[in-house]
Amino acid sequence: PAIEHLREAQITAMERGEPRKIVLGDQLAPLAYPGLGLQALSALPHFLNAESGVDGRLTLGSSDGGLVVFARQIVQNRYRDGFSPILHQAGVRTRLYGPTPLAFSAGILPKLGASRGSLLTLFGHYGPESMLWAEAVQRKGGQVFAAGGGLSGQAVLFLTAEDLLIGESVFGTPQMLTIEAGRSTSLIAEDILRWVLILGVLIAIGLKLGGIL
Numbered sequence: 001p002a003i004e005h006l007r008e009a010q011i012t013a014m015e016r017g018e019p020r021k022i023v024l025g026d027q028l029a030p031l032a033y034p035g036l037g038l039q040a041l042s043a044l045p046h047f048l049n050a051e052s053g054v055d056g057r058l059t060l061g062s063s064d065g066g067l068v069v070f071a072r073q074i075v076q077n078r079y080r081d082g083f084s085p086i087l088h089q090a091g092v093r094t095r096l097y098g099p100t101p102l103a104f105s106a107g108i109l110p111k112l113g114a115s116r117g118s119l120l121t122l123f124g125h126y127g128p129e130s131m132l133w134a135e136a137v138q139r140k141g142g143q144v145f146a147a148g149g150g151l152s153g154q155a156v157l158f159l160t161a162e163d164l165l166i167g168e169s170v171f172g173t174p175q176m177l178t179i180e181a182g183r184s185t186s187l188i189a190e191d192i193l194r195w196v197l198i199l200g201v202l203i204a205i206g207l208k209l210g211g212i213l
Helices: 002-016 036-047 050-055 065-078 101-112 130-139 151-157 167-177 185-209
Strands: 020-023 058-062 093-096 119-122 143-147 163-165
Touching: 002 020, 002 050, 002 119, 002 143, 002 163, 002 167, 020 036, 020 101, 036 065, 036 167, 058 065, 058 101, 065 093, 101 130, 119 130, 130 143, 130 151, 143 151, 143 167, 163 167
Parallel strands: 020 058, 020 119, 058 093, 119 143, 143 163
Antiparallel strands: none
């Protein structure tokens, strides 16, 4: 449901001409949560289409220079084949609001509070400062979607963000974004195998306690 809400919010924001901001996190390769930087970059292409380029209201932001460089490369390669740069003068903007998480917050908060009805999407690794971003957007009647973050970031957004993905669901976000309706066969198979493994462990524990094993 959170992914479906995100799709609907993206379409609504484009139709109304409202700004859309995607935060890619503050680290390309966080040691405590490896893979969150790649998760953000993997989800990015699903937001880059011809409408986003012409609309010019989509901004990608990060406090990590490496993430910004990779994001810019993804944006430029996306529009290289089959889409003329002349047709979209505004394009998708990439911003390094600050070189540290706190500096990033200081740079992005005025932007978030300047527009009404904006959409804020959070990917990658971020901390408790994300609560300030979410509140700034919600005070203006906007929406917040979050997938990722450290434990502190997930904790503060648990009661703040309308749609929040935590745990292993975070790493399935790029794949879920490719699904038009429902869940793919691979995701269903993954859930089935997970439950089979859990049941197998519980049965083995029961047999062990019963003295059978």
